[in-house]
Amino acid sequence: MQQPKGNLYLIPCTLGDTPPLEVLPLLVKKAIEHINHYVVEHEKNARRFIKNIDSKKNQTDLVMSEINKFTNADDIPQMLEPCLQGFDLGVISDAGCPGIADPGAAVVQEAHRQGIKVVPLVGPSSILLAMMASGFNGQNFAFNGYLPIDKGERKTTIKRLEKLSSEYDQSQSFIETPYRNNQLLESLLRTLNPDTMLCVACDITLPSEYIKTASAADWKKIKVDLHKRPTLFIIQK
Incomplete structure (x- = not known):
């Protein structure tokens, strides 16, 4: 047997x-x-x-x-x-x-x-928890992993994801190595259209949890330090 x-x-x-x-x-x-x-x-x-x-x-x-x-x-x-x-x-x-x-x-x-x-088995997923808290389209979304490190390639990728979000009403999420989070946020704010919405979800489920959704224009007025803090970024055009 x-x-x-x-x-x-x-x-x-x-x-x-x-x-x-x-x-x-x-x-x-x-x-x-x-x-x-x-x-x-x-x-x-x-x-x-x-x-x-x-x-x-x-x-x-x-x-x-x-x-x-x-x-x-x-x-x-x-x-x-x-x-x-x-x-x-x-x-x-x-x-x-x-x-x-x-x-x-x-x-x-x-x-x-x-x-x-x-x-x-059931348990926490930073991708789903961030989507839940973003207020973005949970019917149609994509996770894109890490964006390119090269500044030119990164800018091109950000614009491509922003276009995809606009054309398909699709939320676009991605991550970065925690020690480069602040640089990625700066890149996003330099590249995104002012009215594109951005959610930053940091330290999810931890006492230091920080989750905020605002337009790229409004994010330029917000001060937050994401250095070495696990963070998920989501954009919705």
């Missing part, structure tokens, strides 16, 4: 140093209590998160594989070996929901190929 396969659980984590059970449902805690095999973005971060959820869990029982942008695609099938042996496997990102703007998506894709059941 063939060994039943384990399930692949997509386990959200906090977006920062927030007490986990303030933003995560009980089902996440139950999953972590029974799962010992994981695919994670960074092992140190994942172990700390698991300890915060279940302080009694024996860390020596945990078996972890790391996945990031440097992971060889040929190594991904082996990460799912615990499922083929009948064990449930958890995927944990460094922040938020695995598989969303996260390398864990490659593991999920391979799980479907191998006929492994995928179980997504």
Whole structure:
């Protein structure tokens, strides 16, 4: 008789140093209590998160594989070996929901190929939380990841996204490496039309959370320091 396969659980984590059970449902805690095999973005971060959820869990029982942008695609099938042996496997990102703007998506894709059941659990997504709080079109929106670093390419991309937003009534969201947030905000205010709306959502779910929507013209009068603070930007023309 063939060994039943384990399930692949997509386990959200906090977006920062927030007490986990303030933003995560009980089902996440139950999953972590029974799962010992994981695919994670960074092992140190994942172990700390698991300890915060279940302080009694024996860390020596945990078996972890790391996945990031440097992971060889040929190594991904082996990460799912615990499922083929009948064990449930958890995927944990460094922040938020695995598989969303996260390398864990490659593991999920391979799980479907191998006929492994995928179980997504509820948790915070900075993309969705920012959209909820922006007041923009939640019926039609896009997440564009990182904008180009080169100033000329960045300006061209910003104008392209602004045009897309206008033509399709589509909210356009993107992020930046936290230490370049202030520079991106300056680029946006130099490039966007004055009446284009901009939402800046920073430190979502943290005590220092800051979310504001205003026109590009009005943003020029607002003083805010986004340096080294996880931030999501959304524009709507």
